Amino acid sequence: MYKVLVSDNIAQKGIEVLENAGMKVDFNPNLNREEFLEIIADYDGIIVRSMTKLDKEALTKAKKLKVIGRAGTGYDNIDLEEATKNGIFVFNTPTGNTISAVEHTLGMMLSLSRNISQANQALHNDIWDRKKYMGVEIKGKTLGIIGLGRIGSRVAKRAQSFGMKVIANDPYLSPKKAEKINVPLLPFKEVLKKSDYVTLHTPLTDETYHILSHKEFAIMKPGARVINCARGQNVDTKALAEALEKNKIAGAAIDVHEEEPVKASNNPLLKFEDSVIMTCHLGGTTTEAMDNVSITAAEEVISVLKNNLPESPLNIPAMDPQDFNQAKPYINLITKLGNFVAKWKGHERIEAVEIEYGGEVNQYNLKPMTLSLVKSILEPNLDDRINLVNAMHVAKEREISIKESQIQNEGELKNIIKINLKTEMNEYSLAGTYLPIGFRLIEINGLRIDLDLSGEFIIVSYQDKPGVIGKIGSTLGEANINIANMQVGRKKIGGNAIMMMQIDSKPSKDIMEKIKTHLDELDTKVKDLSYLEI
Ligand SMILES: NC(=O)C1=CN([C@@H]2O[C@H](COP(=O)(O)OP(=O)(O)OC[C@H]3O[C@@H](n4cnc5c(N)ncnc54)[C@H](O)[C@@H]3O)[C@@H](O)[C@H]2O)C=CC1
Ligand SMILES: O=C(O)CCC(=O)C(=O)O
Numbered sequence: 001m002y003k004v005l006v007s008d009n010i011a012q013k014g015i016e017v018l019e020n021a022g023m024k025v026d027f028n029p030n031l032n033r034e035e036f037l038e039i040i041a042d043y044d045g046i047i048v049r050s051m052t053k054l055d056k057e058a059l060t061k062a063k064k065l066k067v068i069g070r071a072g073t074g075y076d077n078i079d080l081e082e083a084t085k086n087g088i089f090v091f092n093t094p095t096g097n098t099i100s101a102v103e104h105t106l107g108m109m110l111s112l113s114r115n116i117s118q119a120n121q122a123l124h125n126d127i128w129d130r131k132k133y134m135g136v137e138i139k140g141k142t143l144g145i146i147g148l149g150r151i152g153s154r155v156a157k158r159a160q161s162f163g164m165k166v167i168a169n170d171p172y173l174s175p176k177k178a179e180k181i182n183v184p185l186l187p188f189k190e191v192l193k194k195s196d197y198v199t200l201h202t203p204l205t206d207e208t209y210h211i212l213s214h215k216e217f218a219i220m221k222p223g224a225r226v227i228n229c230a231r232g233q234n235v236d237t238k239a240l241a242e243a244l245e246k247n248k249i250a251g252a253a254i255d256v257h258e259e260e261p262v263k264a265s266n267n268p269l270l271k272f273e274d275s276v277i278m279t280c281h282l283g284g285t286t287t288e289a290m291d292n293v294s295i296t297a298a299e300e301v302i303s304v305l306k307n308n309l310p311e312s313p314l315n316i317p318a319m320d321p322q323d324f325n326q327a328k329p330y331i332n333l334i335t336k337l338g339n340f341v342a343k344w345k346g347h348e349r350i351e352a353v354e355i356e357y358g359g360e361v362n363q364y365n366l367k368p369m370t371l372s373l374v375k376s377i378l379e380p381n382l383d384d385r386i387n388l389v390n391a392m393h394v395a396k397e398r399e400i401s402i403k404e405s406q407i408q409n410e411g412e413l414k415n416i417i418k419i420n421l422k423t424e425m426n427e428y429s430l431a432g433t434y435l436p437i438g439f440r441l442i443e444i445n446g447l448r449i450d451l452d453l454s455g456e457f458i459i460v461s462y463q464d465k466p467g468v469i470g471k472i473g474s475t476l477g478e479a480n481i482n483i484a485n486m487q488v489g490r491k492k493i494g495g496n497a498i499m500m501m502q503i504d505s506k507p508s509k510d511i512m513e514k515i516k517t518h519l520d521e522l523d524t525k526v527k528d529l530s531y532l533e534i
Helices: 012-020 033-042 056-061 080-085 098-114 116-124 150-161 175-180 188-194 214-219 237-245 287-305 321-345 367-381 391-397 468-478 509-521
Strands: 003-006 024-027 045-048 067-070 089-092 142-146 165-169 197-200 224-228 249-254 276-278 350-359 401-407 415-423 427-435 438-444 447-452 456-463 483-490 496-503 528-533
Touching: 003 012, 003 033, 012 024, 012 287, 033 056, 045 287, 056 080, 067 287, 080 089, 089 287, 098 116, 098 150, 098 197, 098 224, 098 249, 098 276, 098 287, 142 150, 142 188, 150 165, 165 188, 188 214, 214 237, 237 249, 321 367, 321 415, 321 427, 321 438, 321 528, 350 367, 367 391, 367 401, 367 415, 438 496, 447 483, 447 496, 456 468, 456 509, 468 483, 468 496, 468 509, 509 528
Parallel strands: 003 024, 003 045, 045 067, 067 089, 142 165, 142 197, 197 224, 224 249, 249 276, 350 401
Antiparallel strands: 350 415, 415 427, 427 438, 438 447, 456 496, 456 528, 483 496
């Protein structure tokens, strides 16, 4: 039974989904760091929001962990690189709380403009002051959006409907997409200079850390207002406090904070009672969003533990589930080719792998196929955990070069995958195709063949000589091993030859030895004699 730790507050519905799937769930959002580090080694899966830090220290202890589900959008609390090295799938649920964050942003902007929060606070303290809490309209003002993604673009649409002029900065967004929603993309500084309101909707990255600091506040329009419902570290809190102090910035609405939870001792914004409104990281906290992210995270954890790929992976290439289902036969084909070549090359150290994709297969995202191949060829010789997440990392660590290319379709075949594998001693090549009747091996070391890509095989590379087929056939016959199919090829008479046999049962070590002895007696310079079961 898989064990899943839920270490942040998520909606009960997700926990029920996990339990109904037979998982043992520990819902424990109140662990301190020491307690958390003590127990993390016990779990196969974990669901977190933004409070649990899954850094290198935690992930090093998480020896059994296979999947990290982020019930929410931002994943700056998770060390993706370390998770990838350790072969841990990481996913988020990025659409579940988008609307929540959008509506919170709009709420913050309106509240900031109309002093709703301050006036409410005053009334609760028995103060009626209509003059002090006079507001400003947002209609006709310019809203500058930094980060025009899921949340930013929806904030734009709603702000436009309020009659605001919306401009944005997003270096990673195609101008066409921005054009579609009628938002001009401008350089960062220009957005700052032109905006009456600046709202942040970027993830927290090295680039966006303190994206608003002294320099930026200095170039902003005097009297501008700032809204941050993205991540606390996007804004340099001390610099914002200074800008407010100097009245350069008229006000700020802040949902996310450099240090959470906020305390009077760690946040200089708390003293700006009249110009700063703050919420306790509530952007994604609505009943609807909490249900969405909790249920999706639970379903995805179950799916990954059942060996499926998550829908919003953060450390493997994302693939549309429909595309994934259609590409599955090719993923299975390449995995079979990988198993085949891995067994064929035995214990030889791999130096390079080249993959050529031809025909229909090129309609799909090739990355999951390449990852499946790398996993299948490295798996048999590694004790370490290897999966699609860390396959490339392990290959790189072992200095194995991986190249993929697309080729023209060959002859009648609708699809083909070719693999060339170079070890320290030999080169191996093979090709396969997927047909409705199954997976076919169609080429081996340059020899055209046509064999079902499953079952038991004997492969012999030797120097062409009369008598070889007879010797092997009679040795297998004597051992009561039936040859189901056999193909032989050579470049020229007496040259390098290869024989591929599909057999109905496994030959013992003695039989393989006997075949070797007979071939040596014929002086056929055997380069390779292998038995493989696929
Ligand atoms: N307050 C809360 O409770 C919530 C906060 N969030 C935060 O909001 C962030 C954004 O969420 P989504 O819109 O769903 O993500 P998204 O990935 O759809 O959009 C982010 C946008 O930021 C842009 N971007 C990245 N680096 C940039 C840079 N240096 N300058 C300008 N733009 C840049 C990206 O190109 C992208 O278009 C999340 O990463 C999360 O940190 C999300 C949900 C709730
Ligand atoms: O998950 C959370 O703690 C709040 C929502 C959020 O910040 C996010 O989804 O990025």
